[in-house]
Amino acid sequence: MENTTTNNGSSRSVLCIEDEHFISELYTRALTKNGYTVTVISDGAEALKESETNKYDIILLDLMVPNITGIEILRTLRDPARVPPIKAKIIIITNLEQNESVRADIEKQADGYLVKAELTPHELADFVDTIK
Amino acid sequence: MDYLQKLINQTRIRLFLVILVDNIILIGGFWVGNKILSFNAIELVGFLGAIALVETTLIATQMGKYLTQPVKALWQAIMHLSPESNGISAPEVKDLHIGRELVANLTSQIYQLISVADKVNTETNLKVKELSNNFIAQNLPLPLFVLDTGETVKFANQAAAEYIGIAAHELIGKNIYMILDMSFQSEDTFDNWLKNVKSTSATASKSWERVKLAVRDNHPTLLFDLAAYYNRDNPEKNETMLILFDHTKQYSQDDQAISFLALSVHELRAPLTLLRGYIEVFEEELEGKVDDELHGFMEKMHAQAEQLTAFVNNILNVARIDDDQLELKLEEADWEKILHTAIASLNIRAKVRGITLSVKCAPNLPTVGVDRLSVQEVLNNLVDNAVKYSGESKEVIIDAHLTQDGIVETTIQDHGLGIPTSIIPNLFSKFYRDHHNRAQIGGTGLGLYLSKAIVTAHGGNLWVRSHEGEGSTFGFTLLPYAQLSEDAKKNGSDNLTRSAHGWIKNHSLYRR
Numbered sequence: 001m002e003n004t005t006t007n008n009g010s011s012r013s014v015l016c017i018e019d020e021h022f023i024s025e026l027y028t029r030a031l032t033k034n035g036y037t038v039t040v041i042s043d044g045a046e047a048l049k050e051s052e053t054n055k056y057d058i059i060l061l062d063l064m065v066p067n068i069t070g071i072e073i074l075r076t077l078r079d080p081a082r083v084p085p086i087k088a089k090i091i092i093i094t095n096l097e098q099n100e101s102v103r104a105d106i107e108k109q110a111d112g113y114l115v116k117a118e119l120t121p122h123e124l125a126d127f128v129d130t131i132k
Numbered sequence: 133m134d135y136l137q138k139l140i141n142q143t144r145i146r147l148f149l150v151i152l153v154d155n156i157i158l159i160g161g162f163w164v165g166n167k168i169l170s171f172n173a174i175e176l177v178g179f180l181g182a183i184a185l186v187e188t189t190l191i192a193t194q195m196g197k198y199l200t201q202p203v204k205a206l207w208q209a210i211m212h213l214s215p216e217s218n219g220i221s222a223p224e225v226k227d228l229h230i231g232r233e234l235v236a237n238l239t240s241q242i243y244q245l246i247s248v249a250d251k252v253n254t255e256t257n258l259k260v261k262e263l264s265n266n267f268i269a270q271n272l273p274l275p276l277f278v279l280d281t282g283e284t285v286k287f288a289n290q291a292a293a294e295y296i297g298i299a300a301h302e303l304i305g306k307n308i309y310m311i312l313d314m315s316f317q318s319e320d321t322f323d324n325w326l327k328n329v330k331s332t333s334a335t336a337s338k339s340w341e342r343v344k345l346a347v348r349d350n351h352p353t354l355l356f357d358l359a360a361y362y363n364r365d366n367p368e369k370n371e372t373m374l375i376l377f378d379h380t381k382q383y384s385q386d387d388q389a390i391s392f393l394a395l396s397v398h399e400l401r402a403p404l405t406l407l408r409g410y411i412e413v414f415e416e417e418l419e420g421k422v423d424d425e426l427h428g429f430m431e432k433m434h435a436q437a438e439q440l441t442a443f444v445n446n447i448l449n450v451a452r453i454d455d456d457q458l459e460l461k462l463e464e465a466d467w468e469k470i471l472h473t474a475i476a477s478l479n480i481r482a483k484v485r486g487i488t489l490s491v492k493c494a495p496n497l498p499t500v501g502v503d504r505l506s507v508q509e510v511l512n513n514l515v516d517n518a519v520k521y522s523g524e525s526k527e528v529i530i531d532a533h534l535t536q537d538g539i540v541e542t543t544i545q546d547h548g549l550g551i552p553t554s555i556i557p558n559l560f561s562k563f564y565r566d567h568h569n570r571a572q573i574g575g576t577g578l579g580l581y582l583s584k585a586i587v588t589a590h591g592g593n594l595w596v597r598s599h600e601g602e603g604s605t606f607g608f609t610l611l612p613y614a615q616l617s618e619d620a621k622k623n624g625s626d627n628l629t630r631s632a633h634g635w636i637k638n639h640s641l642y643r644r
Binding site for chain 1: 401408409410444448
C-alpha cells in the first residue's frame with residue numbers, strides 16, 4: 001500500500017489503481033474533499049491483491065498499469081465464480097481508446113467508464129458521488 | 133443488302149474526313165493517355181494502338197453516323213487540355229475531374245461504336261467481331277463497367293474483373309449495386325446522381341474522388357476515383373459507363389496517417405488530464421486571492437485546455453468514423469437540459485473572447501432521441517465555430533424550436549465573418565480534400581465533417597446559411613424520441629443504435 005489519505009469517520013473508501021503519480025495525487029485531493037478515504041496503488045498485481053481484501057466501496061481502475069493490465073484485474077474481480085463477490089463498484093478510468101466492442105465488453109463488467117482527459121478531478125469526485 | 137450499301141457509300145464520303153481527324157485523334161489519345169490516365173510507355177502505345185484499331189474497325193464497318201460524337205469528345209479533351217491553345221501545356225490538377233469525365237465520355241462513345249459494329253458484323257459476316265469486342269477488354273487497362281437501363285452490367289472488361297477479383301463472366305447480368313458496394317464521401321452518390329440525370333438529361337458525366345469499395349473475402353478495401361458517363365439516346369441501350377481510377381495505395385496511406393493521428397492524440401490526453409486538473413486546483417485555491425488580471429489569465433487557460441480536449445476528441449472521432457467505429461446509442465432526453473449543460477461549459481470559452489451566448493429554447497419541446505455525448509460534441513463544434521468566426525460581433529444566438537414537421541431544430545447564429553459562397557458546398561466534406569493542407573482548414577474541417585456525420589446518424593439534418601460579411605447560421609434537426617421509437621417498432625425492432633459514417637453507401641438498399 002503506497003498511500004492512504006483518510007478523512008474522518010465512516011467515509012466511503014476508494015482504491016485508486018493508477019500508475020501516473022501526478023494523476024492519482026490530483027484525484028486523491030478531489031476525492032478527499034468530497035469525503036472519501038483514498039488508497040493509491042500503482043502496481044497491477046499488488047492492486048489486485050489489495051482489491052481482493054474486499055474492503056473498498058469504490059475501485060478506480062486505470063486500464064494501463066504495470067504487471068497485470070486493468071482488463072485482467074477487472075475480469076478477475078468480476079469472475080462470476082468468485083465467493084463472496086467483490087462488493088466494490090468498479091469505475092474504469094482511462095485515456096486509452098478502445099474500439100466499440102472492447103469498450104462495450106468492459107462496460108458490461110464495470111460500473112462506470114470515464115475518459116480521464118474529459119473531466120477534471122473534481123468532476124470525477126462528483127461522478128463517484130453518484131455511484132451507489 | 134440495301135442498308136449496308138448505303139452505309140458503305142456514306143463511309144466513302146466520310147473516309148476523307150476520318151483521315152483528316154485521324155491525327156487529331158492520335159494527339160488527343162496521347163494527351164489523354166499520357167496526362168490524364170498517366171499510362172506508362174507500354175500502356176500508352178497499347179492505348180494509342182487501341183484507338184487506331186477502333187478507327188480501322190470504324191472505317192471497315194462504316195460507322196459514319198456515330199463518328200462525329202467521339203470526335204467531338206476528343207476535341208473537347210484537346211481543347212480542355214490546352215486551354216491556351218498552345219497544345220503543349222499539361223492540365224492542372226484541379227482539372228482532373230473534367231479529364232476523368234472526358235475519358236468516360238470518350239470510352240463510352242467508342243464502346244457504342246463497337247456495339248454497333250458488332251451488330252453490323254453479325255449481319256454482314258465481316259468477321260471482325262472478335263477484334264472489336266476485344267478492344268476495351270484487352271487494351272483499356274482501366275476497370276470499366278457498362279450498364280443498361282436497369283443498372284444491370286452488360287459488359288465488364290478484364291481490368292474490371294481483375295480489379296475487384298470476380299471473373300468477368302460472373303459480373304455480366306448482375307445488378308451493379310450487388311457487385312460494387314461503393315461508399316462515397318457525400319450524399320451525392322452514384323446512385324443518387326444517376327436517378328437525377330435519368331429524369332433530367334439526355335447525356336451527363338460526373339466524377340467522384342476517393343470512392344471506397346468493400347471487396348469480399350478478406351480482399352483489402354479498394355479506394356478509387358470514379359467517372360461515369362450517361363447517354364440515354366443510344367441504339368444499344370448501353371446507358372451508363374463507369375470507369376475506375378485506382379488510388380488504393382495513395383488513399384490508404386492517407387488513412388493510415390489518420391490511424392497514426394488517432395494514436396498520437398491518445399498520447400495528448402495524459403498531459404491534458406493533468407493540465408486541467410492543476411488548473412482546477414489553482415482556481416479553487418486562488419479564488420478571491422488574485423487580482424482580476426491574473427484571474428482572467430486563469431480563465432483563459434481553463435478555456436484553452438477545454439478547447440484542446442474538445443479538439444482531441446474531434447480528431448479521435450473522425451478517425452473512428454472513418455473506421456466505421458463510431459456507434460451512437462440513442463436515448464430519450466430533455467433537449468433543453470442538454471442544451472443548457474453544454475452551453476454552461478461553452479460559456480467559459482466564449483467569455484474569454486468577450487462573446488455572450490444567448491440561449492432561446494421554446495417551451496414544451498418533445499423529448500428527443502440522442503446520443504448525449506455526441507450531440508454535445510455537435511453543439512461544441514457549432515458554437516465554437518460561431519465564437520471563432522464572430523469577428524467584431526459580440527453575440528452568438530442559440531435557438532431551439534419545433535419545426536412545422538414536429539422536429540426539434542437548433543440554430544446557432546453569429547453575425548461575424550460569414551462564409552464565402554464558393555466554399556459552402558464543400559464545407560462538410562472539406563476535410564479529405566484539404567487534408568494535406570491543414571493550414572488552410574484550421575480546426576473547422578474536422579468539426580463540421582464530424583457534426584454532419586453525427587447529426588445524420590441521428591436521422592437529422594445539418595445545414596448552413598451564410599453571407600460573407602454578415603455572419604452564418606448553422607442549424608441541425610433532431611427527431612422526437614416518440615417518432616424514433618415508433619419508427620423502430622414499425623421496422624420490427626427496438627434497436628436505437630446507430631453508426632456514424634464518413635462514407636455514404638451508394639445505394640439505399642445498402643444504407644445502414
